[in-house]
Amino acid sequence: MSFVADKLMILDGRATILKTSQSGDVWQFRMYVAEEGKHYRKSLKTRDKLTAIQRGTDEALKIYSDIRSGRKIFSSTIGELIDFYVEHRSRDVGVGDITAGRLTTIKSQLAHLAKILGREKRVTELDRDSLYDWYVTRKERNPTVQKVTVRNEQATINHLCEHAYQKGLIHFPKFNFRVLRIRQADIGKRDAFTLEEYDALCGFMRQWVAKKNNEDDQKRNQRLMIRDYVLLSSNTMLRVGELRQLRWNDVNYKLKPTKSQNGEMISLVEIRVRAETSKVRAQREVISRGGNYFERLAANSLSTDGDSLIFSYNGNVPIPDRDWAKYWDELMTGIGIDDWQTRKLTWYSLRHFGITLRIRAGVDIVSLSKIAGTSVHHIENTYLKYSRDMSISAALKNFTVSKEGISTFD
Secondary structure (H helix, E strand, O other), rough: OOOEEEEEEEEOOOEEEEEEEOOOOOOOOEEEEOOOOEEEEEOOOOOOOOHHHEEEEEOOOOHHHHHHHHOOOOOOOOHHHHHHHHHHHHHHHHHOOOOHHHHHHHHHHHHHHHHHHOOOEHHHHHOOOOOOOOHHHOOOOOOOOOOOOHHHHHHHHHHHHHHHHOOOOOOOOOOOOOOOOHHHOOOOOOOOOHHHHHHHHHHHHHHHOOOHHHHOOOHHHHHHHHHHHHHHHHHHOOOOOHHHOOOHHHOOOOOOOEEEEOEEOOEEEEEEEEEHHOOOOOOOOEEEEEEEHHHHHHHHHHOOOOEEEEEEEOOOEOOHHHHHHHHHHHHHOOOOOOOOOOOOOOOOHHHHHHHHHHHHOOHHHHHHHHOOOOOHHHHHHHHOOOOHHHHHHHHHHHEEEOEEEEEEOO
């Protein structure tokens, strides 16, 4: 049992500071918060009586200020705060303010916060500087984490903090993070396939989907869908989320074949990328190669109704993330790329490869930026895998000067 050793009423009896037998010489703060029907308790962390009076008075005034501002005195846990924020952002997906893919990223970023702090930690135990060394903490737990990744996490955490502050769930609007200085070299680029690796991938997939190698029809149908996804990803250059969320009413693949510059007949497709599925939140229309792949998908699909998802086993539910991961591992293992994780070869790398190939083919980068739905600067700094062959080709180009200007030729 704890006995009161000393006790003093402050603020005309509205709060109390006291020492108990258990607290030793350290003063404690007590105050009844009628608005929430609970007693608020906190250590004042001092043995000096005058200091305790001042700190207790400050604490009581802060509580009254929070009550007037509509903020809760008895805080939520970190887990409750995260769940509250994720629910808030889920509604943003519903109205098209963010994509479902962005929500997944937010959940992943906040999962690190929950793991490091603990879901049961009370928000009142935190202050503005509690996450000051967030980068150091993340680096200690995962030495391969990049600065740009941590910076993005910090931004999401502070968005959560700002929202919680507006709702009265936390007592400060943002955390103070140590400033991260990020150089261009710190921004890790996803690797792209070489021409030889992509050729190997296409060759492997022919055997991968063959009937003789798939006794289970369901498994074969799934592989056929994944095969066409690979080919469409590199040909359309759509982002992962954009391609996976396409519905049949977003595509027109029944276009008349068109002759290319070398005389080859190309099957084209018109694609509408909806704003709600686009990373940049802007609708765009794309014409690309790949109409024959959509035609093949339609022939193998259980449903081609307008609102049906194209990349879905039943037209209604997206392909599960675990299946995407499983099939990617099968494809990379099948073509002998054992270090695909180290090289950061992902489904997104197919878009990188497609953009690089279009540049090799002479497509101007401005037109390419319109097709890919990103800026010229972003293509140059994030997507363009400028190979040694392309550099040599540029060095060997010649030109003549005429009255009309400069003409280049090989």
